[in-house]
Amino acid sequence: MRRNLLFLAVTALLVTVVTAPLHATDARSEYGVTLAISGEEARAESLFITMLSHTKGDARALNNLGNIRLLRGETSVALAFYERALRGDSLDAGIHLNHATALMLLGNQARSEAAFARGVKLAGGPEAAAALMGIPKEPAVPKEPTERASKKTAIDPEQIRAMLKQAASAVPTGKVESAGSGVKTSTGKAPSAWRSAGPRASDGSETPQLLYWKR
C-alpha cells in the first residue's frame, strides 16, 4: 500500500515537472498566434521570442516569427525563419507550405514549386494542404478583385490554391503521406460579391489566416 502511494506520488511529481513548462509553452504559442491573428503582431513576436528562450530552435516559434515577418513584408527574413524552422521539424507540411509561399512571393518559382510539392505530399493532398493554410474552398460566387493596400504583404488565396493544385499534380497518385495534422475539410460558402472603394473588411486582413501557424 505504501509502495503504491509512493509510486503515485512520484509519478504525479514527474508529470507535474515534465508537463508544466510544456503547458506554459503551449499556452504562449496559442496566445501568440491569437495575438498575431488579431493584429497585435509586436506582442505576438515578443511571445514567440520568449519561446525561443525556453527552447532553442523551437520550430513553432520560428515558423510563427516567420509568419509575422511575412505579414510585415520582410519576405527574405521570413524565408530565413522558415528555413531555420524546417531544421527543427522537416516533416511539418505547414512549414513547407509557408516556405513555399515566401519563395513564391520572392519570385523563386522553381524552388517554390518544389516546396509546395513537398508540403502537399506531407499534408496528404491539396485539400488538406489548403485547409492547413486556412484557404477556403473555391467560392460559388466568384470574388471580385479587391484592393490589398493595408497590409504590407497580401496573399492571394487563389494563387496559393493554384500552386497547391499544380503541386498536387506533381505528387504521384496514391503516394501521399499524411502529416497527421487532423485538418477538417472546409465546406465553404460563397463570399460577398459587392465591393466598394471605401475601407474593406477583406483588404489583406485575411492574410494572417492564410498562413500556417504552428501551435
Place this chain on the structure above:
Amino acid sequence: MTSWNARWLRLAALLAACATFTPACEALARTPSNQVPVGPRAIAMGGAFSAIADDASALFWNPAGLVGVGNQELTASHANLFGVGIREDLAAFVLPLSPGFAMAADWYHSGFEDDELGFSENRATVGMAFKVRPWLWAGTGAKLLTRGTRLDGLSIVSGRGIGFDAGLLVSPTDHWRIGLVGQDVTGTDVRSSEGKGDNAYSRNLRLATAYTRPGLATAAFDVDDRWHLGLEVTPHALLALRGGAERDREGREDIAWSMGLGLKVGLARIDWARSVPPTLDPTDHFSFALEFNFNPAQVRIEKVQADEIYTSLYKSYARDAFGKVQLRNLQDRPLTTRVSVFIPELMTAPSEQEVTLRPGAVNEMPLTAVLDETVLGQRGDRPVQVQVSASYQSKRLVRREKGTARTFAYGPGAINWGEGMTQAAAFVTPRDPAVDALARQAGRLALALDKNPFGIRNMAFAAAVTDALAELGVAYVPDPTNPFSTISATPHAVDTIHYPYQTLDRLSGDCDDTTVLMASMLGNLGVNTQFVDVPGHILLLADTGLNERNRAALGVDSTLMVIDNERVWIPLETTSLAQGFVKAWRDGADAIAAGTATNKVHYFDVTQAQVNFEPATPPGERNVRSLVEERFSARLEAEAKEVSAIREQYFAARFGAGARELEATAGALEEVARIEFEGGNLEGAGSRLRGALAKAPQSASAHNNLGDVLAGMDSAAIADEHWQAALALGRRDPGIALNRGIVRWARGDGASAMSLLGPAVAEAGGYAAACRLVGLDPDGTHDRADDFSDELLTLRNGIRSVLQQSELAGKEQGKVSGPPSSTPILSNVPPSELSRYLYWIE
C-alpha cells in the same frame, strides 16, 4: 450581324432616307392629295396612319405595312360623306403568304346619284409587300380607276386610268416606326374613250412616324401637303379610343378634327370614326373586319395562373416562376413554340422563350419574365394583367394563341414571410448612396483608431456600424399595426420592409428594417452577414473573418459567438442599436441562446440568398446622413475599451498570466538575430544583438556577432571594437581573429590582415578548418557560376587565397614576401555580402 451593328444600319438607312426624301417632300407636297381617305381607324387618327398601316387599309395608307398584318383580314367600310348623299364604300382583303411576304386587294367605290345627275368612281387595287430586312419593309400597289358621270340617265363623261403606289417602313427600334409613301407616284390620269386625258389623282408624298407603348397607346404623325396627328389609346385589350387632327400646311383652313373607337371581340373588329371638317358637316365612317387564319390552331392555352408579384423581388422573376401556363399541343407531333409573357404595367418588352411541346399533351411551363427596373418606382399595390402568347409556324404563317390572367403587383417593400426569410436579402442594398456614405464614414473612422483596439478588423467595422446608427439615433420602433412577431407567423400575410435608405431617413424601424439596414452597411464594408430567424424575430450575425480554428483571437467565450461553416460569427441584436455595440452583441447572443434552447434558430447567409434574391436600389432622392466625427470617435473609443477589457480578461483566463511573464533571454535574441542576419535584415539583427548585450554584457558571442553585423553595415571600426571586446572577455576562438583579418584584407590592409590571419588559421587547425569556420568549402567545388555572381566568386576565391597564404606565412613564421593584395575587395562587393563570410558564434 450583331444587334448593335443592325441598329446602326437602321439609323443610317433612316438618315439617308430622310436626307433624300425631305427635299422631295418639300417640293412635291404643295400638290394637294385629292384621294379620299379610307378606313375608320385611320380617319379617326386624323389620317396619321402611314407609319402604322397594320390592317387591311394598309394597301391605301402604306402598302409596306401589309407584311406586318400577320393574318388574313377581310374588311368592309361605309360612309355617307358630309351628309350630302355621297356614298363611299370599301372592301379589302389581306393574305399573308409567308412570314415575310403578303398580298392584298381592295375595291373602292364612291358615288352620288339624284334624279338628274349621277357620278361614280370605282377603284380596284392589288398590292404586295415583303420584308427586305426584319426592320425594313417595302410594298407596292397598282390600281385601276374608272370614273363616269351621267345626266338624266345618259352617260356624258367616262374614262379609266392606271396608277401606282409604293411605300417603305423602317423600324429603328422595337416600338418606333418611320414610313415613307409615294401615292400615285406617276400621277394617275383618267383617259376618256375619246382620248381626252384628265388628272384624277396627283402625285402625293408622305413622311410619317409612329411610336407605340405596348398595351397603352400609339402616337402618330404624318406630313404631306397637310400635317396629320393621331393618337390611339388602348385602355383595355378589347377597346381602342382614337383622336386626331389635320390641317393644311399653309394654314389657310381651320383644323379638321376627328375621333373614333374600336371594339375587338374574337375574330371581329368594329370601328367607328367621325371626322369634323371646318366647313362641311361631320361624316361618320363604319367598318367591320374579320381577322382569321385558314389554318386551324395547333396549340391551345388551357390555363394561365399568375401568383402575386412583389416588385422588390422583381429581379428574381427572371429565373423563379411567379405562376404557370398550361399549353396543349393539339397535333400528333412535337411542336416548337415561342412563348411570350408580357405584363404591360411592369414590362416594356415581352419575355420570350422557345419550347418544344409534346404531341397531344398538356405541357406546363413556369411563368418567368424580365420585369423593368422602373417597377421599383411603383406607388402602392395595383392589379395587373399577365398576357401570354404562344407563336408557332402553321403552314407558312406564324399563328399566335393568346391567354391572360389577372393578379396583383405589390409595391416596393412588400414581402410575404411565408415564402421564406431569405427574401429579405433583396432589401440588403449596400450600394445605396445613403448606406454607402454612412458606412464609409463609419468604417474610415474605425480604422483611424490607434492600433485597432477591437483586435479584429471586422469587429471594428461591426462596432462602427452599430455605433454609427446609435449615434444618429436610429431607434427600434415596433410596427403597432402589423408587429413582426404576428405578421411573420401569419400565412399569406403581406408585410412591409423599409429599405435601408428609408430607415435612415425615418431614423426608426422594426426588427426587419434595422436588420436589413445593418446588413447593408456591413455589406458595404465587405463584412458578410446572416439573418437569424428565431420565433417571432429576426436579428443578424456578422462574420468576424476568423476561421473556426482561430476563434480564440476573438477574445470572448463561446457564448458570444456562433460557429457556422467553419467561420466565427458574432450575433447582433439590431433592436438594441441605441445602446451601442457591446449591448447589441450581448443581446444578440441572449436571443440566440433562447432560440437554441427551443431548437428554433435558423441562419440564412445573406450573400447566398442574394444569388436568388438579388437586391435592387429603388430610385429617388436620398437623405444622406453623416456623423459628427469627434463625438462618434469618442463613442467608438469607449466601446473599444470595453471590448479590450473583455478580451484581456478572456486571454488572462485562457492562457494564464504565465504566458506573458517570461522574458526573452539573450540567447533567444541572438538566435533571432542570426536569422535576421541570414535574411538580410542587418538593422534588425543589430538591434536584437544590442538587446542581447544589454541582458548579458559579458557575452563574447553577442560582441562577435554584433561585429559581424556592423561589418556588414560598413562600420568596420566599430565592428573591430566589438571583436576586440569579445577577445577581451577571454574567449579563445580563432574565428574572431579571422573576422578581424578578413575585414582588414577586404578593405585593402593586407599587411595587417596577414598578421591576424596567420595565427588565426593556425589556431583554427589549418586552412581547411579556417574555411569551414567562415562558411566556405576549402576546395571551391561548390562555387558554381549559376549560384554566385562573378563578384562573389572573386570574393570567395579571394578569401580562400588569403587564408591559404596566411597558413603558409604561419608555417614560414612570417617570411612572406608581401601582403596578398593591396586592392580593396569592397570596391566590387558590398559589405553585407562580405559579412556572410564572417564567423558567427551560434
